[in-house]
Amino acid sequence: MLYLDGPLVLAGAGNMGYALLSGWLERGLDPSRIVVQDPAPAPHIKVKLDEQGVKVQATVAPLNEAPAVILVAVKPQVMDQVFPALAKLSQPKTVVLSVAAGCQIGSFEAHLPKGSAVVRAMPNTPASIGRGITAAIGNANVTDKQRAACDALLRAVGEVTWVNDESLMDAVTAVSGSGPAYVFYLAECLAQAGVKAGLPADLAEKLAVWTVAGAGELMHRSDLEPEILRRNVTSPNGTTYAALQVLMAENGLCDLMERAVKAAADRSRELAK
Numbered sequence: 001m002l003y004l005d006g007p008l009v010l011a012g013a014g015n016m017g018y019a020l021l022s023g024w025l026e027r028g029l030d031p032s033r034i035v036v037q038d039p040a041p042a043p044h045i046k047v048k049l050d051e052q053g054v055k056v057q058a059t060v061a062p063l064n065e066a067p068a069v070i071l072v073a074v075k076p077q078v079m080d081q082v083f084p085a086l087a088k089l090s091q092p093k094t095v096v097l098s099v100a101a102g103c104q105i106g107s108f109e110a111h112l113p114k115g116s117a118v119v120r121a122m123p124n125t126p127a128s129i130g131r132g133i134t135a136a137i138g139n140a141n142v143t144d145k146q147r148a149a150c151d152a153l154l155r156a157v158g159e160v161t162w163v164n165d166e167s168l169m170d171a172v173t174a175v176s177g178s179g180p181a182y183v184f185y186l187a188e189c190l191a192q193a194g195v196k197a198g199l200p201a202d203l204a205e206k207l208a209v210w211t212v213a214g215a216g217e218l219m220h221r222s223d224l225e226p227e228i229l230r231r232n233v234t235s236p237n238g239t240t241y242a243a244l245q246v247l248m249a250e251n252g253l254c255d256l257m258e259r260a261v262k263a264a265a266d267r268s269r270e271l272a273k
């Protein structure tokens with residue numbers, strides 16, 4: 001059961017904010033202790049928030065009690081609108097937990113009262129089914145209790161790893177933050193290739209989706225490294241071997257992935273505030 005020593009404010013109930021929130025509600029966080037601040041949540045999210053009894057406010061209104069955690073889950077582009085609201089809401093006991101890509105701890109420190117505790121985290125959307133992975137880093141003001149609260153929140157929706165060098169967060173964003181989209185695209189490409197190989201489109205899609213999901217689950221449950229799992233299903237000169245000769249050739253999937261991850265990390269640096 002998740003418990004916080006004060007209300008939780010969620011600034012931005014979009015894809016990521018709601019993915020985290022729904023995971024926390026499922027794991028017992030009291031909805032009456034949550035306030036969502038979002039000028040216009042998407043209708044399907046607003047319906048769910050209403051059903052779950054979570055208070056939604058369009059603008060920042062002072063709370064009766066100091067928030068334990070303010071989760072910042074708005075797009076980096078609107079951070080400048082959000083900083084004044086954060087400064088108003090944040091109290092000495094509050095930890096600001098930001099998942100905004102590229103928003104550096106120093107930007108929060110520049111806008112929040114001196115001594116404010118800030119944790120920068122990069123989760124991913126499988127958090128909505130409890131299977132996210134988050135990398136996080138806190139500033140020097142984060143107390144052990146605040147770090148434990150953030151760790152518990154993030155761990156409630158998947159695995160958590162703490163880093164101690166903020167410059168790693170751009171590459172983290174590029175690998176795990178954006179990574180689920182690469183895997184969905186892999187399923188799309190596999191299905192398209194199946195059609196080109198002669199399968200009806202619906203069958204190709206079904207085979208591709210179940211293969212990607214099943215291989216992911218197998219990797220998750222197995223103690224073996226991905227490389228060993230791959231070798232285990234590759235007979236010398238067999239069908240898988242033939243395909244891997246293409247994927248693993250020079251300028252193959254590894255080079256492509258390297259370029260994709262670099263593009264995402266570069267963009268994260270460009271968005272840095």
Ligand SMILES: NC(=O)c1ccc[n+]([C@@H]2O[C@H](COP(=O)([O-])OP(=O)(O)OC[C@H]3O[C@@H](n4cnc5c(N)ncnc54)[C@H](OP(=O)(O)O)[C@@H]3O)[C@@H](O)[C@H]2O)c1
Pocket residue numbers: 011012013014015016017037038039040041042073074075076078081082099100101102122123124125177178
């Ligand atoms: N999606 C991911 O996989 C992922 C992974 C890791 C981290 N993140 C980070 O999570 C953050 C949110 O991304 P997202 O994909 O969830 O975006 P999103 O779906 O657009 O959600 C952002 C939400 O914030 C709302 N908003 C806009 N201005 C606001 C304001 N001034 N105060 C409060 N709320 C406001 C938006 O409303 P409108 O739609 O009306 O503008 C929207 O509901 C980003 O910083 C992103 O870098 C996302």
